[in-house]
Amino acid sequence: MSQVGSARKRKDASIPVKAKDASSTGIAAPRDAELDAIVKANTGKKSVEWNYRFALIIITVLAFITRFWGISHPNEVVFDEVHFGKFASYYLERTYFFDVHPPFGKLLFALMGWFVGYDGHFHFDNIGDSYINNKVPYVAFRAMPALLGALTVPVVFDIMWESGYTLPACILSACLVLFDNAHIGQTRLILLDATLVFAMACSLLCYIKFYKLRHAPFGRKWWKWLLLTGFALSCVISTKYVGLFAFITIGSAVAIDLWGLLDINRRQGALSLPEFGKHFMARAFALIIVPFFFYLFWFQVHFALLYRSGPGDDFMSPEFQETLSDNVMLANAVTIDYYDNIQIRHKETGGYLHSHPDRYPLRYEDGRVSSQGQQVTGYPYSDANNHWQIIPLVDDEVLGHHVKNNELVRLRHVVTNTILLSHDVASPYYPTNQEFTTVSLEDALGDRFNDTLFEIRIENGKPGQEFKSLSGQFKLIHNPSKVAMWTHSTPLPDWAYKQQEINGNKNLAQSSNIWFVDEIPSIPANSERLIKKERKPKSMPFLKKWFELQRAxxxxxxxLTSSHPYASEPYMWPFLFRGVSFWTQNDTRQQIYFLGNPLGWWIASSLLAVYVGIVAADQLSLRRGVDALDKRTRSRLYNSTGFFFLAWAMxxxxxxLMGRQLFLHHYLPAHLASAxxxxxxxxxxxxxxxxLDDSPSAKLGKKGVPKKHLPAREKLANQDLLSCWAAVGAIIAIIIGGWYFFLPLTYGYPGLTVPQVNARKWMAYDLHFAK
Structure with missing residues (x-):
């Protein structure tokens, strides 16, 4: 099989023609001396491939039609639009929020809302809330991912074209994405995946264009495509952190390329170490440093826009919250004095530090013995048994004095008049953690005195800093044993009324050790401490804010490890075992069910296995001295196609390896690579x-011999091309059939009857209205 260059042959005086051959794509395709001779012999000759351009136009038009058709339906909140629509509104209101994804994709939605004059008044609180009644420009929001989703299809076509593949191959890859129900469904709603997939596809395309210029390094276009690759990569990871996989893909290709440049026996001539260093630094600058600074830039925009206090405050430290205007926690913070009665609340679970007269049982379910002391638990509601008096080590001359950071205190349970204590007795659920209980005042002043001492350790606090309610988030450290008071959401048995366990955690650094004083019931209403003073937002260095947000x-x-009814495992994705219910409407029996085109996915997954089989068979044949492939074909198989396979695998x-919730949409970038x-x-x-085109190189045979001398070869090649066209036509017909059959589940209309719904439960899909 000869595969001598049908790549895009555009005239460009700044780039040697030999840099633009079909084999120059992929990871590190080695050059063929015969190919170089052919390309050199045809320098300056043009071949405008109008058939490619015409196909690209048709495919692009179809991409826009399939993504934008009926985009206004349904006119109510669908699935995760409750999150990303809400975030766009918060941007427009300048209200601080918290999300686990980087800001770039959400900023695009906010930009679209700003373009159409939306003020962010609607917060997308519930699935099914009406856009029409609330006057939300939802079509404009949905148009952003639809635009990017539509542009993804021609990018896929262009990747194949730039890689030197024939028109049937380009059309087939593009159609696998064009007529895929999952790509369509995910790009018609206010979701992030359209941005992610488009940026990922652009990173592959830009890198291929850069790699084709490897014989003209450090030129203007060489730098342009290298920097654009870096920018595309920054957009991927600035949308979702799984964008790291695109970095691994491109990074692997770059590593192999650099390894080849380091070879002293290169056919193009060995590079000196300083020259190699220039190549290395150029790639490091464009593909690591530039993307990182763009990544930081989007967070700078994020912080600049969100300067008002909002629902994301609770995820951040008090120091961060002080940079936000109108922060309720800081505005209502009150300095805590000794002998104040306080309610202490756990930041993560919201449970109050609580005690009651009931005792721990003599033995737990596993046979361990307890202290039979008074129970100390976590309680979810405000109650008198949550009141604790903060008392000093010495009673003299502290009345009215403020409690400060790192001071040792004791806590008296007001209702039972006992003192909080921790000791070397195993807690009910955690044998490695210490039990928390209370003891009488007499015992607390006697032999148990040291066991009642606790240190107030304010998070990021300074020495001598005053301890305040709400804003003074702290860890309560048991002084003798150096364990932190901790709780968790697993309820205790009936003997503790299924309240939360309180115990001593030896891991002091754990963020779930943090508590705060929710209320000070003992302060008189006319106390000066309750007078609110005007507060101006403080400043905080950008990198410090960025690091804190990254950690959170x-x-x-x-x-995100809890179960979800529509979560799925990775092994299910290539075979499309299940999807996700996005939206239903009982009256019309309409539903949106996120599902790929099963026929297209199965074809692509099957050919992934075929590719592995071909490579394995070739390697086995070579070990036995059988070389069934010519050098050019093997280069394409391992490098260009191998690059695509690497993108799929990465x-x-x-x-x-992930333990978090996973859904079918996580496979969309990999599906594009499989196409x-x-x-x-x-x-x-x-x-x-x-x-087999009209280009000058088509007039030469495998060895540079005119094709008029090889009529049999030309005839056979034409037959191969016709067979390929026939196969592509058949596959596309099958793909379109699958797309059309599942179209009502993708577009949400028309509603289906019970037999029609059951006919689409191919893999026992959990569709609605099946009865």
Whole structure:
């Protein structure tokens, strides 16, 4: 099989023609001396491939039609629009919010809202809330992902074109995305994945264009495509953190490329170490430093826009909250004095520090013995048993004095008149953690005195800093044993009324050790401490704010481990075992069910396995001295198609290592890569010669011999091309059939009857209205 260059041959005097051959894409495609001779012999000759351009126009028009058709339906909140529509509104209101995803994709929605004059008054609180009644320009919001989703299709076509594949291969790859119900469904709603997938596809395209210029390094266009690759990568990871997989894909290709440049036996001539250093630094600058600064830039915009206090305050430290105007916590913060009665609340679970006269049982369910002391638990509601008096170590001359950071205190339970204590007895649920209980005043002043001492350690507090309610988030550290008071959401048994367990955590750094004083019931209403003073927002260095937000984002993203009715495992995705219910309407029996085109997904997944099989068979053959492929074909198979396969693997396999909730939409970037592999492999399977066009190189055979001397080869190649076209036509017909069959579930109309719904439950999809 000969695969001598059908790549885009555009005239460009600044780039040697030999840099633009079909084999120059992929990870590190080695050059063929014969190919160089052919391309050099045809320098300056033009071949405008109007068939490619015409196909690209048709596919782009169809992409816009499929993404924008009926985009106003339904005219109410759908699935995760409750999140990303809400975030756009918060941007427009300048109200601080918290989300586990970076800001770039959400900023695009806010930009669209700003363009149409929307003020952000609607907060997308519930699925099913009417857009019409609330006067929300939802079509404009949905138009942003629809635009990016539509542009993704021609980008896929362009990737194949720039990689030198024949027109059938380009059309097939593009159609696998064009007529895929999952890509369509995800890009017609106010969701982030359209931005993610588009930026990922652009990063592949830009890198291929850059790599094709590798024989003209450090030129204007070389720098342009290298920097655009970096910018596209920054957009991917600035939308979702799974964009890191695009960095790994491009980074792997760059590493292999650099390894080749380091070879002293390169056919193009060895590079000196200073020259190699220039190549390395250029790539590091464009693909690491530039993307990182763009990534920081979007967070700078994020902080600049969100300067008002909002629902995201609770996720941030008091120091961060002081930079926000109208922060309720800081505005209502009151300095705490010794002998104040206070209510202490856990930041993460919201439970109050609580005690009651009941005792721990003699033995727990696992046979361990308790202290049988008074129970200390976490209680979710305000109650008199939540009141604790903060008392000093020495009673003299402290009345009216403020409690300060790092001071040792004792806590008296007001109702039972006992003192909080922790000791070396295992807690009910955590044998490694200490039990919390209370003891009488007499015991607290005797042998148990040290066990009742606790340190107030304010988070990020300064020495001598005053302890305040609400804003003074702190850890209560047991002084003798150095454990932190901690609780969790798992309820205790009936003997503790299913309240929360309180125990001593040896891991002091754990963020879930943080508490705050919710209320000071003992302060008289006319106290000067309750007089609110005018407060101006404070400043905080950008990097400090960024680091704090990064920590919170990663922590809460990793904490998304709870079960979800529509969550799915990675092994299900290539086979499309299940989807996600986005929206239903009982009266009309309409529903939006997020699902890919099963026929397209199964074809693409099958050819991924075929690719692995072909590579394995080739390697086995080579070990036995059988070389069934010519050098050019093997280069394309391993490098160009291999690059696409690498993109699929890097966007799919890492999900097996994740413990968080996963859904079908996480597979969309990998599915796009599988579409590229499918088109490339089809050309390989049908042994298509990409030289069957009107370009000058098509007039030469495999060895540079005029084709008029090779009529048999030309005839066979034409037959291969016709077979390929026939296969592509059949596959596209199948794909369109699957797209059309599942179209009512993607667009949300028309409503389906019970038999029609059941006919679409191919893999036992959990569709609504099946009865």
């Amino acid at each position: 984002m990663f922590f809460h993203n990793n904490a 966007h799919y396999l890492p999900f097996y 590229l592999v499918t088109g490339a492999l089809l050309e390989f399977i049908f042994n298509v010669d990409p030289d």
